[in-house]
Amino acid sequence: MVQYSTTVDHAFAALADPTRRAVLERLGSGSATISELAEPFGMSLTGMKKHIRLLEEAQLVTTEKVGRVRRCTLTPYAFEGISTWLQRLDRFAQLVERTKGDR
Amino acid sequence: MVQYSTTVDHAFAALADPTRRAVLERLGSGSATISELAEPFGMSLTGMKKHIRLLEEAQLVTTEKVGRVRRCTLTPYAFEGISTWLQRLDRFAQLVERTKGDR
DNA sequence: AGAATACTGAACCATTGGGTTCACTATAGT
DNA sequence: ACTATAGTGAACCCAATGGTTCAGTATTCT
Numbered sequence: 001m002v003q004y005s006t007t008v009d010h011a012f013a014a015l016a017d018p019t020r021r022a023v024l025e026r027l028g029s030g031s032a033t034i035s036e037l038a039e040p041f042g043m044s045l046t047g048m049k050k051h052i053r054l055l056e057e058a059q060l061v062t063t064e065k066v067g068r069v070r071r072c073t074l075t076p077y078a079f080e081g082i083s084t085w086l087q088r089l090d091r092f093a094q095l096v097e098r099t100k101g102d103r
Numbered sequence: 104m105v106q107y108s109t110t111v112d113h114a115f116a117a118l119a120d121p122t123r124r125a126v127l128e129r130l131g132s133g134s135a136t137i138s139e140l141a142e143p144f145g146m147s148l149t150g151m152k153k154h155i156r157l158l159e160e161a162q163l164v165t166t167e168k169v170g171r172v173r174r175c176t177l178t179p180y181a182f183e184g185i186s187t188w189l190q191r192l193d194r195f196a197q198l199v200e201r202t203k204g205d206r
Numbered sequence: 207a208g209a210a211t212a213c214t215g216a217a218c219c220a221t222t223g224g225g226t227t228c229a230c231t232a233t234a235g236t
Numbered sequence: 237a238c239t240a241t242a243g244t245g246a247a248c249c250c251a252a253t254g255g256t257t258c259a260g261t262a263t264t265c266t
Contacts, residue, residue, distance in 0.1 A: 009121060016119035017224080018112060021188075028195035034243065045243060047225055054223095068233040068242045076200050079193040085124075086189065090182040092131035097179050120254080137213065148213060150255055171212045171263040211264075222253075227246105234241075 008081045010058035015082070019043075020051050024060060024074065031073040111184045113161035118185070122146075123154050127163060127177065134176040 014020055023037055038048035052072055055061035060078045064071050117123055126140055141151035155175055158164035163181045167174050 012115075012124065013119045016116045019224085021115070024192055028192055035241090044226065046227080046245080049244070050224075065243085068231095070243065074192075074196045074199050076196060078196040079189055083189055083193060086182055086186055089127055089131055089177075090186060093177045093179060093181040096177050122254085138211090147256065149215080149257085152214070153254075168213085171261095173213070207266100209265085212262085214259105214261075216259090217257090219256075220254095223251090224249105225251100226249075228248105229244105229246090231244075232242085234239100236237100236239085 007059055008085055010054075011060060011079075011082050014054050014058035014060055017051070020055055023048075023051060023055065027061065027072060027074045031071050033069045033071060035069075037072065110162055111188055113157075114163060114182075114185050117157050117161035117163055120154070123158055126151075126154060126158065130164065130175060130177045134174050136172045136174060138172075140175065 015024075019041060022041075026032060026037060026040075034045050034048050034052065037052070038045050041048070052061060052063060052070075056063060059075055062073050062075045064073075118127075122144060125144075129135060129140060129143075137148050137151050137155065140155070141148050144151070155164060155166060155173075159166060162178055165176050165178045167176075
């Protein structure tokens with residue numbers, strides 16, 4: 001049903017899952033392999049791979065296969081798109097009390 | 104499976120759906136009723152009501168039943184939690200090029 | 207009082223999503 | 237050459253999600 005026309009769509013969908021958010025936090029302190037990411041969750045490599053694919057589609061994570069290992073990195077400026085979206089709404093939310101009872 | 108212990112969990116889950124994001128944008132320009140929100144999507148009231156319930160649980164939207172109408176408003180400072188989370192990660196993402204090739 | 211409006215809740219349905227296992231490929235180490 | 241390691245893809249499973257309809261309840265209008 002949902003169409004994922006934009007990167008922002010993908011990004012918000014990717015961020016909805018706690019595991020993926022944890023992966024992003026982990027990657028905040030440096031790149032990691034699929035195995036390294038899977039281990040702390042006690043998750044199969046296949047499972048983690050799927051999460052990584054979604055994060056890649058959302059352009060939040062960038063990966064590169066080096067040897068038999070896949071190195072996963074936070075995409076530079078990954079959050080620009082959603083930050084922008086969020087900040088715009090945030091401005092509105094901060095005005096709510098002032099404009100209470102309109103319309 | 105996901106536990107939703109925190110408000111941030113709820114918030115990101117709520118933001119994952121394009122319809123709900125559109126509702127938030129709509130509420131950015133003033134409060135609205137369930138009917139008013141449902142109409143532009145050609146969605147049943149019941150359907151929209153469900154979205155609103157999720158947005159309320161995520162504390163992104165606040166509602167009040169006035170007469171037979173439910174007035175929905177953007178929660179003041181709704182996005183503080185996720186903005187904070189995002190900004191922290193964003194700082195890391197901005198450092199990525201500089202720290203490339205670590206570990 | 208009676209009719210129309212606005213929402214609400216329960217039940218249901220189809221799709222997606224997060225996860226698994228199993229079998230396979232490719233690289234690294236001895 | 238042989239073995240172990242790291243990832244991959246296909247197939248499958250079950251729970252959660254987004255939506256519906258239908259049958260109510262509570263307000264508002266005439």
